[in-house]
Amino acid sequence: MLRILAALTACLALLASPAQAADDIWKRADTQHFTIYSAGDEDELTDFANDLERFDGLLRFWYDKPDRPGKDPITIYLLDGKRGVQKLVGSRYVAGYYSSEIEGTYAIAHRGGGGWRSLTGQRVLFHEYAHHFMFNEFAVPAPAWLIEGFAEFLATVEFGEDGSWTYGKPATHRGAELSYYDDAQIERLLSWPDEEGRVIAGFYGWSWGLTHMLYTAPDRGARISAYIDRLATGEKPLPAARTVFGDLRQLERQLERHVRGDIEYGVSAEPFSWSQDVSLSTLSLAESRMLELRLRRLGRNKLEDTRDDLAAFAREGTLSADAYAEMAMAELGLEQIGRAEYKEEHKDDDAVEDKEMGGPYFVAAEAAADRALAVDPGHLRANIVKGRILSHRLYEDESTDSEAWAHARRHFQIANRTDPTNAEALYRFALSYAREGREGSMMHDAYLAAFNRAPQTTAFRIGLAYDLARLGRYDDGIALLQMLANDPHFPKPGRRAIERIEAMRESGAKFPDLSDIDDDDEADDDDDSGADDKD
Template identity: 90%
Template structure:
């Protein structure tokens, strides 16, 4: 209670303050593909936004990918420096990260310089957006080394004031890694993660080196395309590599000479289309404070403190429905952490049943969601939270009452009416039928719409893959999961989902066996985020 009162006092003081330093006021830049929040200079924000749009245009030009409407923009938060990013996560050595989260894809970076690792905020975001671009635009089983090497290669793109652009500059922040791990281990690099549980030493550095060597070769990456075609046809990584690259030991020696030599890079003045429009706005103080609290909640560090500050902010009367909805999400994440802790403590005790999702945080989450809905019955986030709580309770109780499921589903429908473009509401609606154990109308359409809006989001990709299997399209579902299964950051969901689809094919069942995992709750520990 003392903590809540102290936070409330701080909030009231914030609203009572007659002025705030310009550097503390949040600005928003809206472009075709990005929504960017930042404090600081507006001109710098505009220039940053245009560089990101120009980068998107370059990638579409380079890889011949037309812009497709109906995609969710990425939300980007620019903090003062890398320490702000680290404080947000409670983790040292992080300059920025990208999260294809079910609530909306976002990235966090900083406005500062790169320091000794040369990781400027722009380089971090170019790396992360390259990942995003790959998952959105390429329906191929890209191997782990290429997923990471692709992002590292493109991260060093630079734009000149004269309209020129530079590509292929060395990733100097990988220099120490390559010097320390001076063996490319080419066969393990090409075949990871097949049979490997941990990344090989120097994985990121050597992945960048191999990608750089192949993309700067005279054929400009043609061998990469040929290699991917063989993987798409079902060939194993090493046989495909030998067929395309030749003797792998020779390839390894060539790679080691490449990264230790004088690397060439390209400069071009070739023009390409890109969206230059940037709409700037300034957030009111209350909205800026809500933005900070939302970002803290998504970061997940010191979640109890964030929950208490949200409660204080809601009681202060500004944006209360938003604050209560955020508070409900914080409570749900705290419940999930408590549940995971319980499982870890009792993992060797066969006599202890799984702890159900019904503890004090879960009760508090529903109370907070109800308070938000009392203030705004059509609130997007509050309806999604309430629908999740009701459907999860029905799922854990094994309840088959169709009307009760319809009541839970109604909250997802309200959220969809509030924002028909919201991918999570579409996904939750479709997912509720699977959790009920029956096939519902518009189920496949909702899964497909969610995936098309944000194919980079793991839950949407897995959900659609399961639904394709439900429709008898098992191979299509597995193909959709191959890139996810090769993700060097978090490959387990993709591999596990493939195994379940194979089991569905064998048994002839319509829905996968999810008895050993609750996929309704996204992990809040950001272990699947890409950090730099």
């Protein structure tokens, strides 16, 4: 899903061994739409939580989108220093990220002001939440330039202490990009990503510029809506653009003048409603250490060291079920890294078959999950991991043993009883029927429930689209995928899914060919859509 990076940071305690005492005690803030962890000041945490909820309220007010209950909150980790996040992910070029993974949507952010590319932690999260909001609230085939331009335009929103709000300020972090790549290339911008996947120089800057120009025009974005309506009917991007925007060379000249001129922005004091309830709690020392280990596992840098530290922490007997479950996830991560390295090494060798999951890390993951379940038979994460492993083996063996499939599926049902709102358990329960090649009575309901809780997650969207096709609703499934197919980062999963649905329509098959689907994401194995975008 959409996960552009920006200036974020992490604390050095993330990389401390759990054998050492953690210095930081983390605090947690729960709001209507967010769960935020921070080792900083409580007042600062409360202010940050309020600003995020205020931003959500502004977007709902501006785009007339009422709040809908039953959505998974975004988990946000507020950290301290730029060097920490770079060590967390193993790259000095990464400052942080947002990720809408199957196991949950989260973001890494920093407390404090800007610095790197003039981006504050708040501006970064506003950008990412704008992506999140679009995928949750708009069922439209948004083009790539609007997906990014929408997020860049809204990222510069600011709130005044007097209740006013400012919108449309220039994206100063894109200034150097626009100066260096001074040709808007309007036709390529409007039609990207193209079939060849060619890169457009200055894509983010010009996407912001076009969106800003259209949203601050007297019609306040009416031409954007008209353009989207044409795309929704199946019209191609350039013919639709010529009908709505007129001469494209003239539009290009207008856009270039716009970004080089004085950028006008708006200030309003018009009131709007937003959730002001913030509940604060403090984690114990053990919970703080567990949180830091989980962050290291999510960062995936030096994952074997993290796995070993999780094992050591589990042996201490404190939160051991959680630690063993995280250890199982780390082992699965190592398995996937190994597969990716194998595929890269043999990418030009047609005689070498794809390496399947099932190596030593896979076996170790099951052992760790079993140890977690021995401590807590109802553990949510451990049951999901165990069910994944059992169902994957059955799928690879092309098993028709209904009792074995039911046994594997039972772990997802236990996870669902532990937390009926968990979207991953619902999704994997439904997916197990598709992999078995059988139509389950609760299959569609589970797919739909998972999607409704987290529409931003690629796997849930594709899974539901395939199931709509199973039910003969091919066009509805394809419509659900159009925004994915236009994703400026990873268009391939959406496009391949549309191809599979068209193949299902032609053949009458109930299920798509899932042989090239990664166990961890409903995306092509040769596409890195399961990874976070890092900048």
